[in-house]
Amino acid sequence: MPNATLELLLARNRIHAARVSRHDAEYFSRHEAGQAPRCLWIGCADSRVPVDTLVQASPGELFVMRNVANQVLAEDDSIMSGIEYALNTLRVDTVIICGHTHCGGVDFAGLMAVVPGEEKKDTPLTRQMFPLSQALRQQIKQHPEWRQLSKDHLKRFFVEANVRQQIVHLQQTALFQSAKRQRPLEIFGCIYDLKTGILDVLSDENGEVTL
Numbered sequence: 001m002p003n004a005t006l007e008l009l010l011a012r013n014r015i016h017a018a019r020v021s022r023h024d025a026e027y028f029s030r031h032e033a034g035q036a037p038r039c040l041w042i043g044c045a046d047s048r049v050p051v052d053t054l055v056q057a058s059p060g061e062l063f064v065m066r067n068v069a070n071q072v073l074a075e076d077d078s079i080m081s082g083i084e085y086a087l088n089t090l091r092v093d094t095v096i097i098c099g100h101t102h103c104g105g106v107d108f109a110g111l112m113a114v115v116p117g118e119e120k121k122d123t124p125l126t127r128q129m130f131p132l133s134q135a136l137r138q139q140i141k142q143h144p145e146w147r148q149l150s151k152d153h154l155k156r157f158f159v160e161a162n163v164r165q166q167i168v169h170l171q172q173t174a175l176f177q178s179a180k181r182q183r184p185l186e187i188f189g190c191i192y193d194l195k196t197g198i199l200d201v202l203s204d205e206n207g208e209v210t211l
Contacts, residue, residue, distance in 0.1 A: 037063045040086040042079070042166070043098040044070045044105065049192055051098075054199060063090055068128060069105025069162060070097055072169040076128075080175070087179040093186070095170065098199070099163040100192040101156065105129060110158045113137040135165045163189040163202060 020027050037060060043051055045066045052062065065082040072079060086092050099106065108125065112133035139161050140146055146154055167189050170176050179185050189202035 031059055035060050037061055037090060038092055039094040039096060040092045041096050042070050042072060044100055044103055046100060048194055049100050069103055070099055070166060071128060072166040074173055084175055087175055093184060095187045096190055097163055097166045098190040098192055099159045101159060101194050103159055106158050106162050107155060109133040110136055132162055136161060159191060160202060
């Protein structure tokens with residue numbers, strides 16, 4: 001029996017391919033030859049954060065890795081293999097780690113951080129989010145005033161803390177340290193606001209861009 005979702009996607013694909021070829025007959029053959037993106041984008045798998053669309057990127061501009069809550073975990077071969085390829089083969093010079101507001105993965109890690117026993121459940125999601133939950137728990141201990149914040153403000157702090165944590169994780173990898181010794185390489189942390197559609201760069205207390 002035909003699947004309605006798949007049929008719709010295939011129909012859209014055919015329309016897209018025909019439209020692009022009509023305006024530029026060499027479009028697809030140019031991309032077939034290879035890729036040379038300058039930016040590695042590590043983002044969340046959330047369907048509301050369409051990376052190419054929100055920054056108006058063309059195919060070949062971004063090398064994109066996505067998972068739940070944009071996690072960079074050294075033990076996760078899926079994300080690390082992509083980072084290895086981007087740094088060593090594509091030789092990107094910019095890395096963007098992008099979180100977003102109303103992130104379900106970060107909310108889940110926050111729940112694990114504040115509700116006793118939540119982290120003991122053994123599922124793929126709890127294992128993936130456990131390091132972040134521990135980091136958020138430590139953040140709460142260091143900033144007890146956060147407990148007085150509204151739920152929305154606290155969730156925003158958690159999203160920002162997550163991005164900063166993943167930047168640290170990436171900087172600590174041998175892959176990144178080796179690439180950094182060989183050439184200029186920058187990391188930026190960004191937050192995409194679902195309400196406004198605006199992408200903001202994280203800064204520190206002095207207003208400097210987070211690297």
